[in-house]
Amino acid sequence: MTVPDLSDEDMYRPSARRIERERHKRTRARRATAIATISTVVTAAVLFLVVTGSPGWPATKKAFFSAHYARMALPKVIDGLWLNIRLMVICGAIILVLGMLIAVTRTLRGPVFFPLRALATAYVDFFRGLPLIICLLMVVFGVPALRLQGVTVNPVILGGTALVLTYSAYVAEVFRAGIETVHPSQRAAARSLGLSGPQTMRFVVLPQAVRRVVPPLLNDLVSLQKDTGLVSIGGAVDAVHAADIIVGKYFNYTPYVVAGLVFVALTIPMTRFTDWITARMYRRQSQGGTV
Amino acid sequence: MTADANRPPVLRLESVRKTFGDSVVLRDVDLAVPAHTVTVLIGASGSGKSTLLRCANLLEEIDDGAIFLDGDEITDPRVDPDSVRRRIGVVFQAYNLFPHMTVLDNITLAPRRVHKTARKEAEERARELLARLGLKEKAAEYPDRLSGGQQQRVAIVRALAGQPKLLLLDEITAALDPELVGEVLNVVRDLKEQGMTMVIATHEMGFAREVADQVCFLDGGVVLERGTPKQVFGAPQQERTQQFLRRIVEAGRL
Ligand SMILES: Nc1ncnc2c1ncn2[C@@H]1O[C@H](COP(=O)(O)OP(=O)(O)OP(=O)(O)O)[C@@H](O)[C@H]1O
Ligand SMILES: [Mg+2]
Numbered sequence: 001m002t003v004p005d006l007s008d009e010d011m012y013r014p015s016a017r018r019i020e021r022e023r024h025k026r027t028r029a030r031r032a033t034a035i036a037t038i039s040t041v042v043t044a045a046v047l048f049l050v051v052t053g054s055p056g057w058p059a060t061k062k063a064f065f066s067a068h069y070a071r072m073a074l075p076k077v078i079d080g081l082w083l084n085i086r087l088m089v090i091c092g093a094i095i096l097v098l099g100m101l102i103a104v105t106r107t108l109r110g111p112v113f114f115p116l117r118a119l120a121t122a123y124v125d126f127f128r129g130l131p132l133i134i135c136l137l138m139v140v141f142g143v144p145a146l147r148l149q150g151v152t153v154n155p156v157i158l159g160g161t162a163l164v165l166t167y168s169a170y171v172a173e174v175f176r177a178g179i180e181t182v183h184p185s186q187r188a189a190a191r192s193l194g195l196s197g198p199q200t201m202r203f204v205v206l207p208q209a210v211r212r213v214v215p216p217l218l219n220d221l222v223s224l225q226k227d228t229g230l231v232s233i234g235g236a237v238d239a240v241h242a243a244d245i246i247v248g249k250y251f252n253y254t255p256y257v258v259a260g261l262v263f264v265a266l267t268i269p270m271t272r273f274t275d276w277i278t279a280r281m282y283r284r285q286s287q288g289g290t291v
Numbered sequence: 292m293t294a295d296a297n298r299p300p301v302l303r304l305e306s307v308r309k310t311f312g313d314s315v316v317l318r319d320v321d322l323a324v325p326a327h328t329v330t331v332l333i334g335a336s337g338s339g340k341s342t343l344l345r346c347a348n349l350l351e352e353i354d355d356g357a358i359f360l361d362g363d364e365i366t367d368p369r370v371d372p373d374s375v376r377r378r379i380g381v382v383f384q385a386y387n388l389f390p391h392m393t394v395l396d397n398i399t400l401a402p403r404r405v406h407k408t409a410r411k412e413a414e415e416r417a418r419e420l421l422a423r424l425g426l427k428e429k430a431a432e433y434p435d436r437l438s439g440g441q442q443q444r445v446a447i448v449r450a451l452a453g454q455p456k457l458l459l460l461d462e463i464t465a466a467l468d469p470e471l472v473g474e475v476l477n478v479v480r481d482l483k484e485q486g487m488t489m490v491i492a493t494h495e496m497g498f499a500r501e502v503a504d505q506v507c508f509l510d511g512g513v514v515l516e517r518g519t520p521k522q523v524f525g526a527p528q529q530e531r532t533q534q535f536l537r538r539i540v541e542a543g544r545l
Contacts, residue, residue, distance in 0.1 A: 012308070012318075014355060015306065015355050015356070017355065017356070017357060018354065018355040018356075021366075021367070021368055024368050024369070025368055028368070183390070184435075185435070288351075289345065289350045289351050289352075290349060290350060290351060290352050290372070291350055291372075
């Protein structure tokens with residue numbers, strides 16, 4: 001409809017004005033990049049000089065940045081990290097599902113659902129308020145103490161359970177916030193098309209809600225990834241515990257630095273990936289424009 | 292047209308081209324809107340009327356060509372778009388009112404934050420405009436609690452509150468009953484009398500005929516036909532225009 005005559009399109013040639021404009025934009029972009037690069041380099045150089053020039057630097061370097069201990073710790077830390085990754089993936093999946101269920105339960109209307117709603121609310125109130133470390137200690141040490149038949153005493157599984165209990169309360173609230181920001185007109189439109197309440201939730205409300213809360217969800221997942229390190233209190237050998245062992249043996253803190261860097265390295269790709277996903281979603285759905 | 296000949300048109304588009312990906316929406320649009328006149332854009336749905344208005348307000352970046360406001364090029368990348376937009380009022384096809392603000396706050400936001408008018412003065416003026424559009428009692432209401440037509444009128448008031456030089460109105464009568472169309476028509480006429488320059492996109496041909504100084508028919512990415520309402524509606528030259536108008540007449544909308 002907008003292009004009635006395609007052959008005409010082949011005849012389009014950018015005008016001198018457009019070429020000049022694009023040249024100007026390129027110049028401006030180049031200048032901005034140059035400024036950014038220079039300021040970054042200067043900042044990094046200053047930081048480097050300040051740190052390495054400080055009086056305690058040689059001692060600090062030996063205690064925290066020793067290449068020897070770094071090489072020794074890295075394989076062990078990486079081995080331990082595998083446990084963190086598994087914990088994070090499995091717990092993360094359970095947390096997302098559980099959190100979503102709790103959130104949806106909390107938004108159910110009508111007196112029939114009152115007990116469910118109350119239960120979900122109580123759960124969130126309790127586990128969101130309970131410090132994670134206490135939850136962990138109680139589950140990891142309390143459950144085995146009960147000596148129940150058939151209940152595991154595996155510290156990894158128990159630690160993971162504690163993480164799930166706490167984190168699904170957080171994640172439920174993130175989902176609920178997302179659900180509540182979907183404009184009521186959307187619900188009205190879906191219901192008037194004949195979709196049932198659950199269908200409206202499933203096809204119209206949740207997809208919009210989830211998209212909106214991807215960044216805070218990711219925040220919680222990254223936080224979870226780090227907190228998987230806490231399962232080491234039950235004796236499981238994860239990346240942090242592996243570092244701990246070496247530190248205890250040689251009184252050198254480099255393994256902690258190595259473990260820290262490995263965790264950081266793990267979260268960065270995940271962040272970039274979700275950034276990319278959300279940007280693509282936005283581009284496809286929105287009107288766009290210059291503002 | 293009353294504009295004196297030596298003053299530049301308030302808005303002028305020169306060979307404007309706008310594409311979205313592969314689809315060329317505006318191919319080569321030329322348009323001049325003299326001061327104190329009303330230009331009405333007509334054309335099929337999807338012909339690019341809203342896009343043209345968004346380009347004029349720098350909400351879209353054009354691919355080629357140039358747009359001038361009061362003789363100054365605004366599409367130059369060196370121009371500050373905020374200073375351009377301050378001089379232009381827009382009413383969007385979908386109103387775009389801020390749902391978290393009352394009607395009064397919607398209207399006084401820009402006067403207070405952008406034009407630094409005192410709250411009292413801004414609210415006084417807002418109430419005056421609301422009263423003129425028959426919305427006096429709705430000042431404290433939230434947009435979602437208004438009818439479609441009421442929202443539309445609030446959007447008009449909001450656009451007027453910044454005292455722009457140029458008003459871009461996208462389908463401002465779409466949600467109105469005939470009586471209110473007449474009302475808005477009067478408002479547009481009043482505004483014109485007071486020296487406002489307007490560009491209006493509409494499917495309401497009766498409205499177009501009543502209010503326009505210049506009618507432009509958009510088709511295939513160009514202004515295919517332009518002239519006074521009498522020329523365009525009375526004796527269209529282009530076959531596409533004739534076809535378009537015939538359909539409208541058949542639908543009983545002219
Ligand atoms: N952000 C966008 N991305 C891609 N295509 C777009 C975008 N905005 C508009 N279009 C396309 O540009 C064309 C013109 O749209 P526009 O909204 O300007 O039409 P219109 O003349 O205002 O129609 P209507 O009378 O129905 O309001 C349409 O084909 C539309 O699909
Ligand atoms: Mg439109």
